[in-house]
Amino acid sequence: MLLNQFLLLSAVLFAIGVYGVLARRNGVLVLMSIELILNAVNINLVAFSALRETVGGEVFALFVIAVAAAEVGVGLAMVLLLYRNRRSIDLTEIDLMRG
């Protein structure tokens, strides 16, 4: 197997995730796209870890999974708060601080 096939798959998933973050208006869907981005990064970490036959990259992939869990918890709490206050989770409507 080539290293590049994993890195390119990861790049494709990353780009799709960035598209999702920018194009989606629903707050929950934006959080899901962020998970896609984090998973693309994890593929990179594990691929380089396998290339060098060390476990450092895998350990950091585990840390990224833990941080992603924390991020989803706080992010969904914020989306719920938003829904409770404004009856909408459309992120384009949150423009109070727009210049």
Next chain:
Amino acid sequence: MILAALPGFEPLVSGDAVVAQNIAFGILAVVMVAAALRMVTTPNVVHAALYLVIVLAGVAGIFILLGAEFVGVTQVLVYIGAIVVLFLFGIMLTRGALGEDEDAATEKRRMALMVGVLLLVVTGGALLDSFGDAAMDRSRPSLTAEIGDSIFSQYIVPFEAVSVLLLAALIGAIVVARKE
């Protein structure tokens, strides 16, 4: 190693194994990219969460293909088991909160598409340029014992930082989401 003692065990670098790995990678990659594209385009939020499950399972398969079994199993447990359930709860609690207004989103979508394609071209070109044909010939999967040793010796400080972060996120989520 214990694996090498099993009957029928072959090193991961033998010819047949490499062909099988490439076929598995191809199937996983096609399924994952298709599911990811559907995830960011489908109008149904619940379907998006289910497509996310397919992508996450594919990533777990890629991890196992790379010989990182512990990370693959953790991916299934934490992502598919916990995070997706959290997403489904979030979707159900905010159901029907978004009126569909497709016309206003077209411009935004076109810009997002441009950014995504540009990002893919730049990163893809850089990757092809840098790692042209670097081959991976891993002889054995990584052992969970090695990962445990590594976490609790070399990476003990980041590990403790992550545990404090999880506690802070737990308290933060409760404080943010509670009713007054």
